[in-house]
Amino acid sequence: MTKRAVVAGIGHYLPERVVPNSEFEKSLDTSDEWIRARSGIERRHFAAEGQTTSNLATQAAQAALDDAGLTPDDIDALIVATSTADLTFPSAATMVQAQLGMRQGFAFDVQAVCAGFVFAMANANALIVSGQVKRVMVIGAETFSRIMDWTDRSTCVLFGDGAGAMVLEAQDGTGDNADRGILSVDLNSDGNYRDILYVDGGVSTNTTGHLRMEGKEVFRHAIEKLAATAATALGKIGLDGSDIDWIVPHQANIRIIQGTARKMGLSMDNVVVTVQDHGNTSAASIPLALSVGKARGQIKTGDLLVTEAIGGGLAWGSVVLRW
Structure with a gap:
C-alpha cells in the first residue's frame, strides 16, 4: 500500500471590506474598464485596521476543520504559506496554532510568494508520505494591502x-x-529573475518596502512556466492535459489564466476562476479557489485537479491531486 495525502477538508475566509475597481478612480488615473480589461479583476477584499494575516488564516483554518469534522487536537502539523506575516518572528503559523488552541504538534511558515501554497502542499505531502504525521493543516494567507504603493496604478489595483x-x-x-490525494509535485525556482517581482524593503535593509513588478516580464514567464510545470507533474504519473477535470490556478490575471489553459490545450470550462472577485491574493489564491470551487459544486470527489502558481523569486510549481 502507498500513503497518500488526501484532502479531508477545505475552507476560506475573506475580510468584510469589499473594494470595487471604482474606488481607485478617486485617487488614480484609472478606471473600472481599464482594470477589468488588463486583469479581469472587478473587486477585491482588504483587511480591516488591526486585522492581521494570522487572524485571516485562523478563520480559514477553522472553516477547514469544520468541513473535515475535526478539531485542532486532530492536527499534527500546521503550515502557513505567506509573504506578509504579522511579525518578523515568530512565524504566522505558530500564531495560528495558538489562536486555534492547538497545543500539540508543530507549526512553521513557507515563503514562496504567490507559489507559496504549492510549496506548502509539497511539504505537507512529504511529511505525510514519510509517515511523520497523519494530518496537516495547510494555509495560504496574505494581507498584501499592507505592502502596496497606492500611487502605482500598475500594481495596487491587482492585489x-x-x-x-x-x-x-x-x-x-x-x-x-487512480488514487485520491496528492499524486505528484513539481517545484522550481530561479533567483536570476528577482528584479521583475519583489518588495523593495525588508528587515536587513531597515525599510518596510512596497511591491514592485515588471508586469510584461512576469506575464511572459508565467504562461510558459505554468504550462510546463503542469505538464511535468502530470507526466510523472503517466497523465496529460486530456485527463484533467479542473485546473485550479494561481489567480493573478485572467489573461495569464486563459493563456496557460490554451497552452495546455484545455477549455476555460475546465478552469476554476475567482480572480474577478478576489484579485491576486498571492499564496491564498489557490486554496481560496479550491474552497470556492467546491462550494460552487464544480469540484467533486474523484476529480483530477492541477494547481499551478508562479511568484517572486521567481518560484513556480504545480501539484496534481485527485479530490
Missing part, C-alpha cells in the same frame, strides 16, 4: 487580502494514478 486552508490526511492508496 487583495484573504486566506484559504486545507486539511490533508494520510490514507492508504494503491500507488497508481
